[in-house]
Amino acid sequence: MKKFYFTFFSILFFTHASFAVVKIDITRGNLEPLPIAISKFYMDDPSKFSAELKALKLDEKMSEVISNNLKRSGLFRIIDPKSYIQSARIAHAKPTFQDWALIKAQIMVSGKLVIDKKKRLRVEFRLWDVVNTKEIEGLALFATPNSWRRIAHIISDKIYERMTGELGYFDTRIIYVAESGPKDQRVKKLAIMDQDGANNKYLTLGNELVLTPRFNPASQMITYMSYFKNLPRVYLLNIETGMQELVGDFPGMTFAPRFSSDGRKIIMSFAKDGNSDIYSMDIKSRLVEQLTSHPSIDTSPSYSSDGKYITFNSDRSGAQQIYVMKSDGSKVKRISFGQGLYGTPVWSPRGDLIAFTKIFKGNFYIGVMRSDGTGERLLTQNYYQEAPSWSPNGRVLIFYREAKAKKSGLGASSSLWSIDLTGYNERQIKTPTDASDPAWSGLLSK
């Protein structure tokens, strides 16, 4: 009983006292990118590194690749390595946080490289919260020394994930159409590269015209449109084996293919007698299903991330607009109602947004809207740009842009660009040749 009274009275008085706490709502802060220091990765035992590896300067390159990745995300500001006071070795073992706080770093990354007995490269990295003086992430990764770039991308993803709370997108690849030659005799080849532009490779020889390559979410397969014997058809290509095959046996042209998010189906347009409708095909059973049947042009289909809905564009209302329907083709609903024409809708991997190209008063815009058509936001405007594709975390869009040709007809070059959802962080992705129709892969290390 005594206890009861004691607790009763203590609660009574305790709560009274707690009213004295002053509560302040902090609803604003600065929107500067997070200042982060990336210390050089050091070689633990240089004698074990072969001369070739030493020549690669892995210690510098590692931190350089990570720095570039984080910088391009727009969420981090890399502090100039020249201002770092502490040596890489000490920074990795037990950093003196004051030294890093002095150069206004809030976060610090350190790492070391080891060649183990099996001649594998072992990369250790640590992420330090300089302000709260503690380690917040640590990881060791093994790989053959040649794949050091992928390790750097995976580490970048880990840092991004830890500092933003969402999945990264650095350990990914981009497939695109590499273009060369004059306008009337353009050679178009399929090309693939890392998301930062490194490791560029060509997948086709350029004998046939290729367009709209798309990744399977599992990232081993690509579907694209190619002209063979002057008939455009949808093909499947396995990146690992190089096997190429025709998709479906349609008596006409098929185009605008895309995988479903589970990778089991391909959805595309099939055109016959001037009318195009949307079809899906199960990859294993080869079962084809017609989803729309309307005397207008229905094209550019894209599955939602859960596979329950499909978005596409159609001119059934008289002008090209974006529609959403259930994955069986029922309940078609128009979602774009703004001025101008809307096309190439793509559902975000997060499921909340649909990216699109908008043509209005002779300008091309890349924008996003919610899947019910509300909240339309235009991110970027240019003379000619289209075909947005999402990064696997649904934060960044990649698209291509064509520069205005001079009166002589020369100078029309196309290039790849990326922009994030804020609309401020727009960057060009450098490619060896002109490039168009980019598509982003899923995370490779998932």
Added chain:
Amino acid sequence: MYRSVSLSVLFHLGFVLLTALTLPFVKKEPITAQQLIAIDIIQISEKTQIPFAPKAREIIEKIKKEKKKERVVTKQAPPKVTPKEKPKLVPLPDKLKLKKQEEKKKKQNPKEVKELSRQSSEFEKKELFDPNKIAALIDKSKEETADIQKKQSLEATQNQDQTVNLNKGITLSQEDAIKAQIYKCWNIPLGLPFDQNLLVRIRMKLRQDGSILSSEVLDHRRMNQPGQGYYKVLAESALRAVKLCDPLKMPSTGYEKWKDLQLNFDAKEMLRG
């Protein structure tokens, strides 16, 4: 027998009386009305010193202009305004008091009480008893005991907490000064989703010179739960902001009022743009 019964009655009566006198909530009628005088100091919050987000700035400047015009008029009127800091020290004629009392009684409803209590002094607030505070009490106990596994319940406590910011032991301009300091120190994690209800509450104890004695995240258990990645990111950024701002520049007086601070970090407004 007779004696023991009367004794018992006496003691019981005594106890009932004692409770009635000491425990404030036994009284049905709130004792708020008498002390609530300072009605004229309202709307300082609308003129807060820190510039709002760019879009809102224009609107605020408009309001400011209108207010300026009004001020010219009030200059000619007899000064009504009581000092901001210590309203309890200002003696008022009894008649006036009574008038105000009557007005209060007519007006009284929960919403009004919330507005008015903002202007009352620290001392008066302790006497106040209103339904909003029950919510505060419940919220407090929830914080201690409730199972915070479910996300929904988490958001519920957050929402309740947002409504309970009645007790301002410091003036609004002092509050603005603290806010301005924290705003500079806080790097909002730009990748956070704008459509999720994320609120991080940090409780701190301060020394007399404004340096931080201790700081902790309320709901810190939530930080390490799976699927709460965004919350963890926000909480860590808030902790960094507090550390970077240490020591805070605090008013030289009234240490008792601001020695315990709770900062509610909410980036939603900013991220929505």
